[in-house]
Amino acid sequence: MESLAPEALDRERHKKNEGLRDLPGNTSEVILRFAPNPNGPLSIGHSRGVAINSLYADKYQAKIVLRFDDTDTKVKPPMVDAYAWIEEEFEWMSGKAADVVIRASERMPIYLQHAEKMLIGGFGYVCKCTAEDFREFRVTKTECPCRDKSVQQNMDDWSKMNSGEIDEGGAVVRVKTGMDLPNPALRDWPALRIQHSPHPIVGDKYKVWPLLDFQSAIEDHLQGVSHIIRGKDLMDSTRKQTILYEHFGWDYPEPLYWGRVKIHEFGGFSTSGMSSSIDSGKFSGWDDPRLPTLRAMRRRGFDPRSLAELWEEVGLTQKDISISMKTLESFNSRIIDGDCERRVFVSNPKSLDINAENIPSTISMARHPDGEIEGFRVWEVGTTVSIQNSDFVEGKLRLKDFADIIISGSSATIESADRSDDRKIVHWIPEKLALEAILSVPDGEDISEVNGVLEDFELIEGELYQLERVGFARFEGIQDGIARLLWLHN
RNA sequence: GCUCCUGUGGUGUAGUACGGUCCAUCAUUCCGGGUUUUCAUCCCGGCGACCCGGGUUCAAAUCCCGGCAGGAGCACCA
Numbered sequence: 001m002e003s004l005a006p007e008a009l010d011r012e013r014h015k016k017n018e019g020l021r022d023l024p025g026n027t028s029e030v031i032l033r034f035a036p037n038p039n040g041p042l043s044i045g046h047s048r049g050v051a052i053n054s055l056y057a058d059k060y061q062a063k064i065v066l067r068f069d070d071t072d073t074k075v076k077p078p079m080v081d082a083y084a085w086i087e088e089e090f091e092w093m094s095g096k097a098a099d100v101v102i103r104a105s106e107r108m109p110i111y112l113q114h115a116e117k118m119l120i121g122g123f124g125y126v127c128k129c130t131a132e133d134f135r136e137f138r139v140t141k142t143e144c145p146c147r148d149k150s151v152q153q154n155m156d157d158w159s160k161m162n163s164g165e166i167d168e169g170g171a172v173v174r175v176k177t178g179m180d181l182p183n184p185a186l187r188d189w190p191a192l193r194i195q196h197s198p199h200p201i202v203g204d205k206y207k208v209w210p211l212l213d214f215q216s217a218i219e220d221h222l223q224g225v226s227h228i229i230r231g232k233d234l235m236d237s238t239r240k241q242t243i244l245y246e247h248f249g250w251d252y253p254e255p256l257y258w259g260r261v262k263i264h265e266f267g268g269f270s271t272s273g274m275s276s277s278i279d280s281g282k283f284s285g286w287d288d289p290r291l292p293t294l295r296a297m298r299r300r301g302f303d304p305r306s307l308a309e310l311w312e313e314v315g316l317t318q319k320d321i322s323i324s325m326k327t328l329e330s331f332n333s334r335i336i337d338g339d340c341e342r343r344v345f346v347s348n349p350k351s352l353d354i355n356a357e358n359i360p361s362t363i364s365m366a367r368h369p370d371g372e373i374e375g376f377r378v379w380e381v382g383t384t385v386s387i388q389n390s391d392f393v394e395g396k397l398r399l400k401d402f403a404d405i406i407i408s409g410s411s412a413t414i415e416s417a418d419r420s421d422d423r424k425i426v427h428w429i430p431e432k433l434a435l436e437a438i439l440s441v442p443d444g445e446d447i448s449e450v451n452g453v454l455e456d457f458e459l460i461e462g463e464l465y466q467l468e469r470v471g472f473a474r475f476e477g478i479q480d481g482i483a484r485l486l487w488l489h490n
Numbered sequence: 491g492c493u494c495c496u497g498u499g500g501u502g503u504a505g506u507a508c509g510g511u512c513c514a515u516c517a518u519u520c521c522g523g524g525u526u527u528u529c530a531u532c533c534c535g536g537c538g539a540c541c542c543g544g545g546u547u548c549a550a551a552u553c554c555c556g557g558c559a560g561g562a563g564c565a566c567c568a
Contacts, residue, residue: 035568036568037567037568039567039568069568070568071568072567072568074566074567075565075566075567075568076567076568127566130566131565131566134566135564135565138564139491139492139564168566169566170566171566172566181493182492182493183492183493183494183563183564184491184492184493184563184564185492185493185494185563185564186493186564187564189564190565190566192566193566194566195566209566211565211566211567211568212567212568216568231562232494232495232496232561232562232563233495233561233562233563234562234563234568235493235494235495235562235563236493236494236562236563236564237563239493239494257495259495259496259561259562260561260562264501271568272567310502313502313503313516313517313518314502314503315502315503315504317496317502317503318495318496319495319496319497319502319503319561320495320496320497320560320561320562321501321502321503322501322502323501323502323518324500324501324502324518324519326501326518326519327501327502327517327518327519330517330518330519331517331518333530333531334531337530337531337532338531340530342528342530344528368531369526369527369528369530369531370526370531370532372531398527399527400527400528401527402527419527425527425528426528427528466528466530466531467528467530468528468529468530469528469529469530470528470529470530471529471530472530490529490530
């Protein structure tokens with residue numbers, strides 16, 4: 001074997017391909033783009049786009065264009081605050097700001113000019129058929145009567161569209177592709193439509209707005225985008241746009257696709273659905289910890305690197321997948337563990353009076369058990385401590401880092417400072433340091449609240465702590481004398 | 491209905507272009523154990539998969555044919 005085909009032995013078939021596979025086509029100057037609709041902030045699904053594009057940008061020293069596809073004023077109208085939010089969220093995820101930021105609504109004249117070129121070039125036409133009628137033409141592969149209008153007629157109708165003379169729904173501009181195409185989705189697809197409702201940024205300046213397939217196609221070409229990474233639900237967009245590019249004499253970028261992603265823990269969600277649930281008061285805002293938004297995840301304490309690692313691991317496959325937050329949490333806890341100081345949170349506390357001749361006045365506990373954070377938390381012990389009700393036993397227990405005790409009723413006697421046997425070790429808190437606290441735990445559609453006491457040692461608002469024997473939680477501050485903790489994961 | 495995409499353990503993923511070294515990789519979950527004065531981190535071990543049926547071949551996860559299943563597009567949304 002070795003003599004017959006020595007090269008066969010060199011193949012490392014089991015070797016795991018690290019990272020993302022290479023980009024196809026010419027990669028000498030890679031320009032990528034991420035194009036969300038600013039009708040709300042980014043969600044965990046969007047983070048895949050930011051992560052994958054950023055990963056490729058690093059690999060190829062590529063530029064990323066952040067483009068706001070905000071040309072719909074009716075169905076999914078833009079949200080004014082979302083533009084700035086998304087720029088921040090992009091930077092949070094990517095580690096740096098986008099190289100170019102574009103708002104489609106600000107570049108309307110360009111799209112309208114291209115629409116005119118299309119009309120003049122004869123590869124587009126103004127169609128005044130109703131949506132229903134055209135649907136019928138599409139299924140029967142029939143050319144609609146508007147299709148052979150002269151350029152002059154088309155230009156006349158075009159100016160009536162733009163002047164506002166034709167009402168919404170009265171006309172659209174279509175790209176001539178052929179009504180006999182086997183794929184019905186491609187047949188003379190609509191490129192621009194009339195919208196009389198004002199746009200939140202540019203007002204009522206324009207009556208005619210491009211649809212995604214047209215606007216996106218023009219802008220990708222203008223920005224010199226080399227590779228488009230998009231959901232595979234947009235495969236037909238690629239095909240539609242490729243025909244448009246042929247009309248214009250342009251080369252289409254290299255398309256790559258990913259499949260649908262579901263997160264076990266969050267059922268179906270949409271930006272518009274979340275928006276209405278927030279408006280109705282079901283959620284407190286876009287950063288409500290039950291929501292799969294990046295704002296909520298950042299608030300809870302997810303490190304953006306955990307998301308990047310997750311998406312890199314998932315890669316760029318066209319499979320429809322369903323992933324669990326558990327996987328993300330696993331990445332996250334590994335990343336944050338070294339940076340999180342420990343604190344004690346005792347839920348449903350039960351107090352014990354300590355009986356001993358010589359109780360040490362203070363003890364020191366490590367800020368981090370492995371010393372990744374140096375220093376100690378110094379506790380004044382006192383004579384009353386609290387342990388978790390669920391840890392309570394009549395008998396022997398060890399108070400972690402302190403002493404072996406034996407409990408009888410509500411009093412405890414110190415048996416030994418050193419560990420003397422293998423009795424259960426529990427976390428505890430001196431009454432002097434016990435700050436009343438509520439731990440909010442997001443649980444599906446609900447948030448459950450756990451009452452307890454939190455170790456009041458150098459608490460920093462907004463800081464993430466690991467609550468010993470409980471898990472990670474963010475300290476959100478003190479309200480009405482009660483500390484508020486937000487659960488992350490264990 | 492038409493057009494298209496995808497099927498590898500519970501969940502992801504590698505391997506599939508060029509069939510053998512694949513009784514199938516790695517991660518995560520789960521289970522068991524170790525370290526640890528946290529139920530964290532870390533370490534070790536274990537369970538567990540090539541959608542189905544034919545075909546070609548000495549040999550098929552990989553090639554061919556046919557099914558089946560899941561998803562998407564056919565919006566004057568993105």
